[in-house]
Amino acid sequence: MTEQHNEMAPAQSRSEQAIRTIVQEHQALWRILDLLDQLLSDMNVNEQRPDERLLDRIFDYIQHFSQRVHSTPTDIELYKRLGEKSPETVPLLEKLARGYVIGHEKLLELRSLLAFCMENWPQGREEFSHALARFTEALRKHIRKEEGVVIPRARKLLSAEDWEQIVEARDVENDPLFGERVREEFRELRHQIISYTPERLGGLGLKHEERVSAPHARQEMLAIKGLATSYGQIEVLHDIDVHINSGEIVSLVGANGAGKSTLLMSISGLQPMERGSMVFEGKDLGKVSADQRVAQGIVQVPEGRQVFKDLSVQDNLLLGAYTRGRSPEVMDDLERMYTKFPILRQKRHNLAGELSGGQQQMLAMGRALMARPRLLLLDEPSMGLAPLIIEEIFDIIKELKEEGITIFLVEQNASQALALADRGYVLETGQVVIEGTGRELLSNEKVREAYLGM
Ligand SMILES: Nc1ncnc2c1ncn2[C@@H]1O[C@H](COP(=O)(O)OP(=O)(O)O)[C@@H](O)[C@H]1O
Numbered sequence: 068m069t070e071q072h073n074e075m076a077p078a079q080s081r082s083e084q085a086i087r088t089i090v091q092e093h094q095a096l097w098r099i100l101d102l103l104d105q106l107l108s109d110m111n112v113n114e115q116r117p118d119e120r121l122l123d124r125i126f127d128y129i130q131h132f133s134q135r136v137h138s139t140p141t142d143i144e145l146y147k148r149l150g151e152k153s154p155e156t157v158p159l160l161e162k163l164a165r166g167y168v169i170g171h172e173k174l175l176e177l178r179s180l181l182a183f184c185m186e187n188w189p190q191g192r193e194e195f196s197h198a199l200a201r202f203t204e205a206l207r208k209h210i211r212k213e214e215g216v217v218i219p220r221a222r223k224l225l226s227a228e229d230w231e232q233i234v235e236a237r238d239v240e241n242d243p244l245f246g247e248r249v250r251e252e253f254r255e256l257r258h259q260i261i262s263y264t265p266e267r268l269g270g271l272g273l274k275h276e277e278r279v280s281a282p283h284a285r286q287e288m289l290a291i292k293g294l295a296t297s298y299g300q301i302e303v304l305h306d307i308d309v310h311i312n313s314g315e316i317v318s319l320v321g322a323n324g325a326g327k328s329t330l331l332m333s334i335s336g337l338q339p340m341e342r343g344s345m346v347f348e349g350k351d352l353g354k355v356s357a358d359q360r361v362a363q364g365i366v367q368v369p370e371g372r373q374v375f376k377d378l379s380v381q382d383n384l385l386l387g388a389y390t391r392g393r394s395p396e397v398m399d400d401l402e403r404m405y406t407k408f409p410i411l412r413q414k415r416h417n418l419a420g421e422l423s424g425g426q427q428q429m430l431a432m433g434r435a436l437m438a439r440p441r442l443l444l445l446d447e448p449s450m451g452l453a454p455l456i457i458e459e460i461f462d463i464i465k466e467l468k469e470e471g472i473t474i475f476l477v478e479q480n481a482s483q484a485l486a487l488a489d490r491g492y493v494l495e496t497g498q499v500v501i502e503g504t505g506r507e508l509l510s511n512e513k514v515r516e517a518y519l520g521m
């Protein structure tokens with residue numbers, strides 16, 4: 068009985084894990100579709116010649132996706148299993164699978180229309196833009212059907228064993244949806260798109276409304292009320308009220324010296340609280356030590372990474388799990404870190420000090436993840452990194468959220484931090500001066516002026 072119960076729990080989370088993978092790829096694709104819309108409007112409303120390189124990269128991305136699926140449509144484990152369990156869904160699944168094939172053909176057509184259009188501009192513009200508009204619409208429909216019908220039915224009808232098999236397909240390199248290598252390739256292609264996307268279009272960072280509702284309602288995870296703290300005689304945080312709901316990314320922005328790191332250290336228990344209260348998952352943290360907080364799931368990645376430079380990458384990661392001993396579970400997690408951060412596997416025997424800044428940041432995050440955080444506190448993860456690496460770090464943060472980790476993100480890089488945040492706070496000289504959703508803060512006049520340089 069107990070044993071069965073033990074097996075049920077991870078199986079259930081596997082189904083959510085698989086669903087999140089799909090939804091995550093969809094969201095990336097959806098952002099790219101939005102970008103295409105913007106490019107379309109530039110072309111039609113502003114009569115701008117399209118940027119061929121950028122469009123090419125975007126088409127590469129979509130083509131890569133459709134080719135993967137198109138070449139082996141029956142191999143989508145999820146479709147196959149759902150079809151067996153739910154005959155009435157078969158026509159839809161067949162239609163969606165056909166959509167991949169047709170989409171592939173349409174894409175090749177689009178590419179030749181684009182080539183013609185570039186050579187004979189403005190001739191061919193209308194034909195290309197119509198075809199492109201139809202294409203993005205069809206793709207959006209496809210995503211909506213998958214998320215609105217296929218996933219809810221799969222969630223309801225598939226057994227633990229089905230999900231086990233579906234997730235196992237992850238390990239098969241070429242599984243079109245779950246293969247790690249395939250996801251790596253997508254990430255690389257996204258980087259290329261980002262690097263060609265003009266700044267004014269805002270990259271691909273903007274968060275989208277979730278079309279698949281989370282299985283659990285959002286609950287308050289951390290509540291801080293009236294927090295004050297001092298260094299010696301000097302009070303640096305005054306009367307802070309901040310709350311974080313489970314599953315959220317909450318961003319904290321503010322100038323150098325505003326007190327952001329101090330707030331994070333108060334939460335992780337490294338900086339004593341002078342006044343106020345802090346409640347985590349219903350429990351008062353007042354007398355809970357920093358170590359105990361780690362064991363309860365509050366884990367901080369400190370500013371400036373602070374990896375152990377004279378230890379190997381692997382030993383750094385294992386140190387992250389010191390509260391958990393060296394169980395087989397920990398070794399599984401280590402393996403998972405290497406899958407998430409392939410570069411760390413490559414360098415597992417190198418000293419941490421030999422890694423680049425971006426790699427050290429990944430190591431610091433990997434080490435924190437080894438403690439199995441439920442609330443991850445990130446202190447300026449993008450500091451001092453090159454733009455492309457920053458994109459990668461932000462991608463990883465999004466993935467962590469998709470995996471169900473709640474994130475409190477401190478950043479000076481306000482535009483990106485707010486773009487991916489559910490909510491955010493602005494801290495000025497130790498006080499919260501503005502709070503709101505990520506979007507609200509991004510469009511707030513004061514925030515734009517002071518933190519976004521607009
Ligand atoms: N260990 C410390 N001793 C004394 N003052 C400190 C210490 N750490 C930070 N401060 C001061 O507290 C304020 C907040 O610092 P910090 O939390 O590091 O800000 P932020 O992370 O927003 O840059 C600053 O005025 C800083 O100089």
Ligand SMILES: [Mg+2]
Binds near residue numbers: 328329370446
């Ligand atoms: Mg700081």
